[in-house]
Amino acid sequence: MVMLFDFLSVAPRRGFVFKNWAGIYSCRSQLYFQPTSVDEIVKVVKAARQERKTLVTVGSGHSPSDMCMTNEWLMNLDRFNKVLELKEHPRKKYADVTVEAGMRVYQLSEYLEQKGYAIQNLGSISEQSVGGIISTGTHGSSPYHGLVSSQYVNLTIVNGKGDVVFLDSEHQPDVFKAALLSLGKIGVIVKATIRAVPKFNLRSTEELIKFDTLLDKWDTIWTSSEYIRIWWYPYARKCILWRGIKTQEPVTIPRKSWWGTLVGRYFYETLLWVATQIYSPLTPYIERFVFHRQYGQVETFGQGEVEVSKSVDGLNMDCLFSQFVDEWGCPLENGPEVLRSLDHSIMQAAQNKEFYVHVPIEVRCSNTTTPDKPLNVEDRTSTSPGPIHGNTLRPYLDNTPSHCRYAPLSDVTNNQLTLYINATMYRPFHWNSAVGRWYALFEDTMAAAEGKPHWAKNFIGSTSLLEKQNKPETEYDDYEMRGMAKSVRKWYGQDLKNWQRIRREQDPDGVFLANKDWCIRNGIVDEQDIEQADH
Numbered sequence: 001m002v003m004l005f006d007f008l009s010v011a012p013r014r015g016f017v018f019k020n021w022a023g024i025y026s027c028r029s030q031l032y033f034q035p036t037s038v039d040e041i042v043k044v045v046k047a048a049r050q051e052r053k054t055l056v057t058v059g060s061g062h063s064p065s066d067m068c069m070t071n072e073w074l075m076n077l078d079r080f081n082k083v084l085e086l087k088e089h090p091r092k093k094y095a096d097v098t099v100e101a102g103m104r105v106y107q108l109s110e111y112l113e114q115k116g117y118a119i120q121n122l123g124s125i126s127e128q129s130v131g132g133i134i135s136t137g138t139h140g141s142s143p144y145h146g147l148v149s150s151q152y153v154n155l156t157i158v159n160g161k162g163d164v165v166f167l168d169s170e171h172q173p174d175v176f177k178a179a180l181l182s183l184g185k186i187g188v189i190v191k192a193t194i195r196a197v198p199k200f201n202l203r204s205t206e207e208l209i210k211f212d213t214l215l216d217k218w219d220t221i222w223t224s225s226e227y228i229r230i231w232w233y234p235y236a237r238k239c240i241l242w243r244g245i246k247t248q249e250p251v252t253i254p255r256k257s258w259w260g261t262l263v264g265r266y267f268y269e270t271l272l273w274v275a276t277q278i279y280s281p282l283t284p285y286i287e288r289f290v291f292h293r294q295y296g297q298v299e300t301f302g303q304g305e306v307e308v309s310k311s312v313d314g315l316n317m318d319c320l321f322s323q324f325v326d327e328w329g330c331p332l333e334n335g336p337e338v339l340r341s342l343d344h345s346i347m348q349a350a351q352n353k354e355f356y357v358h359v360p361i362e363v364r365c366s367n368t369t370t371p372d373k374p375l376n377v378e379d380r381t382s383t384s385p386g387p388i389h390g391n392t393l394r395p396y397l398d399n400t401p402s403h404c405r406y407a408p409l410s411d412v413t414n415n416q417l418t419l420y421i422n423a424t425m426y427r428p429f430h431w432n433s434a435v436g437r438w439y440a441l442f443e444d445t446m447a448a449a450e451g452k453p454h455w456a457k458n459f460i461g462s463t464s465l466l467e468k469q470n471k472p473e474t475e476y477d478d479y480e481m482r483g484m485a486k487s488v489r490k491w492y493g494q495d496l497k498n499w500q501r502i503r504r505e506q507d508p509d510g511v512f513l514a515n516k517d518w519c520i521r522n523g524i525v526d527e528q529d530i531e532q533a534d535h
């Protein structure tokens, strides 16, 4: 073994136990690698191919599902995280930064800030790795910005043959489309170039609105700001509407947060523990109590509290405790119907003491439509709204509606937008909460509204959607993913076939076909692919 890996600057570890961030899933890998160069990554991939082992590359382990679990070889790029190049537009309208793919998003933001630039759009956290964040289709919340991957200009991957392949809109664009949302199955992303914009602060307001106000204003609310997100508290029948625009105004004192204090946080988690482990009908009371401590009681639509923050601080948020997460995207136009239906089901379930939900239920949007040609950037200032795309390709496995068509920023309406609904269920002090009945209902509602699940999340699916039954329904844990194979094939059709063809070409021996069970239960590979890889 030593001979086989004496090329590595850091020796592989045997039996390393990997846990995802939420601590729900863990696995003991045979060998765990932390390479420090492309050359080392190539050699690990070639060794895996030669030894007929599968290899998972894990980023920061923030995916809420078991997608990164393996008992074979595991690789992590935390030691491969340097900035390689910063190329500025001649008039500094943007800059393209090339980094090693193990870099964490927060590290990239820190570097860019020193150089006067910022990431254009982010999700709720910045812990992810540059390679991992795009590999599941991570998004933020904006009527102008699309998936995080739309900021990526190019990628360099090491494919399953050990070849180093450069990808962008001109060089093998079809492989680029597959690698922009790859689920780790096309190759190891080793480098990425990301388009950053001049650094900006965010002027945000946080408004307390009634649930009914959200429904009443649905047609206009989503296009009322460059960054916008809504947190829904169903038992309180209220929402928090957060809206942000770019500004160069100076940073102000952050808003007060009750659960941001040590006491508030601990008290909240304890209340959730009591509700999940002892008496679940307390959940609505806890929700209302916490909501009022954090946000007050009075509707403040149109006059929310203003804060100016650095872009990253405004876009990220406090995600509180370990959690299960099930998130789906659907056409934004279907939102009112979806929310009314979920509202009705949540209230009825509480009345019948059937199940309870945790909050906030995140309601967000993205605009994954793209123009035919790059937009003119000459008139842009550091506070101009909207993206400067890194690419205008649609990843084959993009889960957002494909029928939406591009419109200039001034003409964007709900027709261009994807609605994301994120059903978080906390695990207070890492104790599980019951999610099965809520997630089944949530998924049925989202599927009926032309929705599809976010690839990273802990969606459940159904044994009726499997091509081959694994085990009887009664043997599954409450939160255990059954899978969605039949639906995935139907939803993605030719796009999935294209992605699969590219996967086979880039990885003919199935080096990256690890966690076969996850792949089969979600229909991204055939049994035939697996058999081929096994022989």
Ligand SMILES: Cc1cc2nc3c(=O)[nH]c(=O)nc-3n(C[C@H](O)[C@H](O)[C@H](O)COP(=O)(O)OP(=O)(O)OC[C@H]3O[C@@H](n4cnc5c(N)ncnc54)[C@H](O)[C@@H]3O)c2cc1C
Binding pocket: 021, 022, 056, 057, 058, 059, 060, 061, 062, 063, 064, 067, 068, 077, 101, 102, 122, 123, 124, 125, 127, 128, 129, 130, 131, 132, 133, 134, 135, 136, 137, 138, 139, 140, 182, 183, 184, 185, 187, 188, 189, 190, 319, 454, 456
């Ligand atoms: C608290 C929290 C908040 C979140 N907020 C959001 C949000 O706002 N919006 C959103 O859309 N999602 C969100 N997510 C989900 C998160 O953004 C995704 O799960 C993301 O993919 C995690 O990145 P990672 O680096 O941890 O990758 P991992 O979870 O480690 O891996 C994810 C996938 O990427 C692959 N991968 C990782 N690195 C590479 C590489 N170098 N080359 C090839 N494949 C690779 C893995 O094999 C795996 O398939 C959140 C998750 C948590 C826990």
Ligand SMILES: O=C1O[C@H](CO)C(O)=C1O
Binding pocket: 064, 123, 124, 319, 323, 325, 327, 362, 422, 424
């Ligand atoms: O997966 C996610 O977790 C947070 C919510 O806590 C978020 O915004 C996601 O997306």
